[in-house]
Amino acid sequence: MSVAPADHGQTAPLAIICGSGALPFVVADAAIKGGRKVVLFALRGFADGERLAGYPHHWMGFGQFGRFCRIARAAGCREVVMIGGLVRPNRLMIIPDLVALRFIPEVFRAYRGGDDHLLSGIARIFEQLGFRFVGAHEIAPELLVPEGIVGSRSPTAEDRADIVHGLNFIEAAGLFDVGQSVVVIGHHIVAVEAAEGTDGMLARIADLRRTKRITAPVGTGVVVKAPKPRQDRRFDLPTIGPRTIEGVADAGLAGIAVVAGEVLIAEPQQAAIAADRANIFMVGVPRQGEPA
Amino acid sequence: MSVAPADHGQTAPLAIICGSGALPFVVADAAIKGGRKVVLFALRGFADGERLAGYPHHWMGFGQFGRFCRIARAAGCREVVMIGGLVRPNRLMIIPDLVALRFIPEVFRAYRGGDDHLLSGIARIFEQLGFRFVGAHEIAPELLVPEGIVGSRSPTAEDRADIVHGLNFIEAAGLFDVGQSVVVIGHHIVAVEAAEGTDGMLARIADLRRTKRITAPVGTGVVVKAPKPRQDRRFDLPTIGPRTIEGVADAGLAGIAVVAGEVLIAEPQQAAIAADRANIFMVGVPRQGEPA
Numbered sequence: 001m002s003v004a005p006a007d008h009g010q011t012a013p014l015a016i017i018c019g020s021g022a023l024p025f026v027v028a029d030a031a032i033k034g035g036r037k038v039v040l041f042a043l044r045g046f047a048d049g050e051r052l053a054g055y056p057h058h059w060m061g062f063g064q065f066g067r068f069c070r071i072a073r074a075a076g077c078r079e080v081v082m083i084g085g086l087v088r089p090n091r092l093m094i095i096p097d098l099v100a101l102r103f104i105p106e107v108f109r110a111y112r113g114g115d116d117h118l119l120s121g122i123a124r125i126f127e128q129l130g131f132r133f134v135g136a137h138e139i140a141p142e143l144l145v146p147e148g149i150v151g152s153r154s155p156t157a158e159d160r161a162d163i164v165h166g167l168n169f170i171e172a173a174g175l176f177d178v179g180q181s182v183v184v185i186g187h188h189i190v191a192v193e194a195a196e197g198t199d200g201m202l203a204r205i206a207d208l209r210r211t212k213r214i215t216a217p218v219g220t221g222v223v224v225k226a227p228k229p230r231q232d233r234r235f236d237l238p239t240i241g242p243r244t245i246e247g248v249a250d251a252g253l254a255g256i257a258v259v260a261g262e263v264l265i266a267e268p269q270q271a272a273i274a275a276d277r278a279n280i281f282m283v284g285v286p287r288q289g290e291p292a
Numbered sequence: 293m294s295v296a297p298a299d300h301g302q303t304a305p306l307a308i309i310c311g312s313g314a315l316p317f318v319v320a321d322a323a324i325k326g327g328r329k330v331v332l333f334a335l336r337g338f339a340d341g342e343r344l345a346g347y348p349h350h351w352m353g354f355g356q357f358g359r360f361c362r363i364a365r366a367a368g369c370r371e372v373v374m375i376g377g378l379v380r381p382n383r384l385m386i387i388p389d390l391v392a393l394r395f396i397p398e399v400f401r402a403y404r405g406g407d408d409h410l411l412s413g414i415a416r417i418f419e420q421l422g423f424r425f426v427g428a429h430e431i432a433p434e435l436l437v438p439e440g441i442v443g444s445r446s447p448t449a450e451d452r453a454d455i456v457h458g459l460n461f462i463e464a465a466g467l468f469d470v471g472q473s474v475v476v477i478g479h480h481i482v483a484v485e486a487a488e489g490t491d492g493m494l495a496r497i498a499d500l501r502r503t504k505r506i507t508a509p510v511g512t513g514v515v516v517k518a519p520k521p522r523q524d525r526r527f528d529l530p531t532i533g534p535r536t537i538e539g540v541a542d543a544g545l546a547g548i549a550v551v552a553g554e555v556l557i558a559e560p561q562q563a564a565i566a567a568d569r570a571n572i573f574m575v576g577v578p579r580q581g582e583p584a
Contacts, residue, residue, distance in 0.1 A: 169468045176461045178481040189470040192484035195506055196496060204496070208487055 013037035014139065015068075015077040015131070018047040018057075019084025022266050023136065023143070023239065025051050027083050030140030039075045041068055046085060069129050080126060083136040120232050135234040136264065143268075145240070147260035150268070150282040151275035155255055159222050162187060163257040163285060166224030174228030180238050183253065185221030190214055198225065198240075202247030209252050218252035226259040226287065233262070241266035245274040245282065255281030262287070305329035306431065307369040307423070309360075310339040310349075311376025314558050315428065315435070315531065317343050319375050322432030331367045333360055338377065361421050372418060375428040412524050427526040429556060437532070439552035442560070442574040443567035447547055451514050454479060455549040455577060458516030466520030472530050475545065477513030482506055490517065490532075494539030501544050510544035518551040518579065525554070533558035537566040537574065547573030554579070 014031045018024035018040050024047065028038045040057035042049070047059075058071050072080070123133045137144050155163065162184040169189060173179030181198045183191040183205055190208070193201040202223065208214040225238050240256065240263060248256050255275075261284070265271055275282045306323045310316035310332050316339065320330045332349035334341070339351075350363050364372070415425045429436050447455065454476040461481055465471030473490045475483040475497055482500070485493040494515065500506040517530050532548065532555060540548045547567075553576070557563055567574045 165468075169465075169470070172464050172468065173461075173484075176457075176464065176481055178461070178484065183486075189468055190487035192465075192470065192486050194475075194484050195482035195500055197505070200496075200500075200505075204488060204492075208492075213489070213492075214487055 011036070012076045012078045013039055014134075015039050015041060015072045015075070015080045017041045017043065017060075017068075017080060017082040018052070019043055019082075020046040020048065021085050021239075022048075022051075022241070023264065024048075024084045025055070026143060026266065027081055027136045027140050028055055030142070034139075037075075039072065039077055041071075043084075065125065065129065069131075072131065078130075078132060079134050080131045081134055081136050081139060123232065123234065133234045135237065137233075137237060143264045143266075144261050145258050145263045145265050145268075145284040147284045147286065150265075150284065151272040153255065153275070153279060153281040155222070155257070155281050155283055158186070158220070159254050159257075159281070162222045163224055163283075165189070166222065166257070167226060167259070167285070167287070170224065170226045171229055174226075177228060180228060181223055181225040183221060183223050183251070185214070185216045185253075188216075190221070198223070198238075198244060199247050202244070202251045202253075205251035205253070206247075219254055221251075221253045223248055223251070223253055223256045224258075225256065225263055227262050237262065237264050239264040239266060240271065242270045242274045245271050245278060245280065248280050249278035253280065255283065257283050257285050259287050260284030303328070304368050304370045305331055306426075307331050307333060307360075307364045307367070307372045309333045309335065309352075309372060309374040310344070311335055311374075312338040312340065313377045313531075314340075314343075314533075315556065316340075316376045317347070318435065318558065319373055319428045319432050320347055322434070326431075329367075331364065331369055333363070335376075357417065357421065364423065370422075370424060371426050372423045373426055373428050373431060415524065415526065425526045427529065429525075429529060434560075435556045435558075436553050437550050437555045437557050437560075437576040439576045439578060442557075442576065443564040445547065445567070445571060445573040447514070447549065447573050447575055450478070450512070451546050451549075451573070454514045455516055455575075457481070458514065458549070459518060459551070459577070459579070462516065462518045463521055469520060472520060473515055473517040475513060475515050475543070477506070477508045477545075480508075482513070490515070490530075490536060491539050494536070494543045494545075497543035497545070498539075511546055513543075513545045515540055515543070515545055515548045516550075517548065517555055519554050529554065529556050531556040531558060532563065534562045534566045537563050537570060537572065540572050541570035545572065547575065549575045549577050551579050552576030 014036055016024055016028055016038055024040065028040060031038050038055060040052060040055045042052050042057050042059050044059055044061045060067055126133060165187055166182045166184045169182050170179050178194050179192050181193040181201060182189055183201065191201050191205055205214065225240065227233065227238055240258060244256065271282065306328055308316055308320055308330055316332065320332060323330050330347060332344060332347045334344050334349050334351050336351055336353050352359055418425060457479055458474045458476045461474050462471050470486050471484050473485040473493060474481055475493065483493050483497055497506065517532065519525065519530055532550060563574065
């Protein structure tokens with residue numbers, strides 16, 4: 001007796017909730033290339049309106065669960081990807097529609113904690129509404145930084161030691177839902193990322209060098225980026241791109257290390273070219289901390 | 293048979309190595325009030341030249357161990373306090389004199405790590421030269437923040453929960469010699485202090501509010517400050533003052549909590565007045581995390 005494989009919705013159109021930046025469109029293109037239809041839900045204030053024009057899309061605000069459900073169900077969507085830049089919205093910025101009102105207590109509970117906690121809470125609401133969250137990397141695995149050197153420069157032995165130190169710190173800090181990235185110079189942790197984001201943290205390093213609060217030679221030190229240990233890989237995987245490379249160079253660091261297979265890269269070719277041009281290394285390393 | 297009590301140098305003149313700010317002079321005054329002579333060693337580029345005029349003092353650069361030893365020994369000093377603001381000097385900024393040359397390997401080893409590691413290394417060198425380090429708070433215990441409310445506003449139950457979360461994080465991060473202070477809003481860690489210092493971190497929070505990267509209501513959230521668990525209490529105790537209070541207010545936080553008996557306050561009266569005027573709380577809490 002043969003049993004038909006369960007359909008979890010992988011063949012139905014994919015709903016993509018779009019934050020800012022290029023990633024939502026990279027994911028949409030990958031899904032389309034794989035023969036799948038997509039419906040983009042553009043978050044007002046974040047999604048790139050110009051690039052949306054080429055895709056079936058609908059605008060939505062935070063808290064419009066009802067609107068999302070109606071349109072996504074009508075389109076036959078069962079799987080949802082949430083991807084792109086987002087700023088943690090103020091509770092008051094969320095204007096709930098009728099469906100969302102049911103979930104107000106869940107949303108408030110989700111707010112009492114870090115970003116992971118908030119996103120997991122939101123995901124649970126979508127699941128109660130009958131949708132399944134999938135990671136952007138499940139749709140477009142080519143977006144994950146591979147293990148090994150990207151570009152042509154390699155980390156030195158000293159850089160590798162700093163990378164290991166940074167990975168260990170991220171592991172420890174992650175239990176508090178904080179610290180997706182960290183800057184280490186000569187075994188000394190000089191910056192920890194929290195609400196300011198990676199770009200903000202790198203700009204701070206550049207600033208501390210300018211004002212001589214950091215006096216270590218330019219071209220030493222690394223930024224290490226990894227998902228927090230408890231982070232739900234289905235959304236909010238850390239992301240790097242050409243802008244990150246620029247930030248690393250401006251911060252006067254030797255390079256950037258990310259956990260291989262757990263960090264997204266928006267435009268890999270451009271990032272590699274940018275790294276070579278800035279003479280910094282970019283490397284994917286295993287989580288346990290031994291760089292490739 | 294009676295034995296004379298050992299003289300560890302507590303009656304000899306006190307050598308005070310002076311960084312920036314008012315604290316070196318507060319410590320000097322406390323020592324003088326206690327009937328002790330002082331000799332101030334003003335670090336070039338940091339110590340306040342104007343205020344020095346009233347005290348016996350000598351200027352010195354980083355790395356002038358020989359000059360320090362010669363003068364301090366001639367003055368009969370055996371105990372040394374190192375106090376006031378300092379920026380981690382570049383290795384190249386240290387111009388060693390003849391005595392210091394002997395310790396070059398130790399200095400370089402001390403540099404491979406966080407600030408505690410660096411300071412402990414420096415302290416060991418002084419000890420090899422026959423001096424004993426004492427904490428500023430041993431000379432002027434009135435500088436330590438006591439347990440309980442300073443000023444008149446108290447933390448709410450929500451603030452207290454955030455304080456406990458912050459203390460727990462500092463405990464964990466401190467094993468990596470980082471994170472003397474942290475900002476927590478609604479159980480969410482939004483900033484971790486590293487090379488930028490507490491003032492820099494608080495300015496960042498103000499900035500993230502202005503740019504709507506932090507959208508939590510003004511008047512919520514706390515900054516928590518504590519020595520790192522491995523920090524050598526003899527130097528580099530965390531310090532707060534009127535400028536910290538100003539930073540807390542500008543960051544839109546509800547208040548500041550510090551570990552009682554382990555954080556120095558430069559001008560307690562002015563700080564209490566500033567806190568009341570800004571309508572923020574200031575509280576000394578036990579290390580285990582149950583706020584008073």
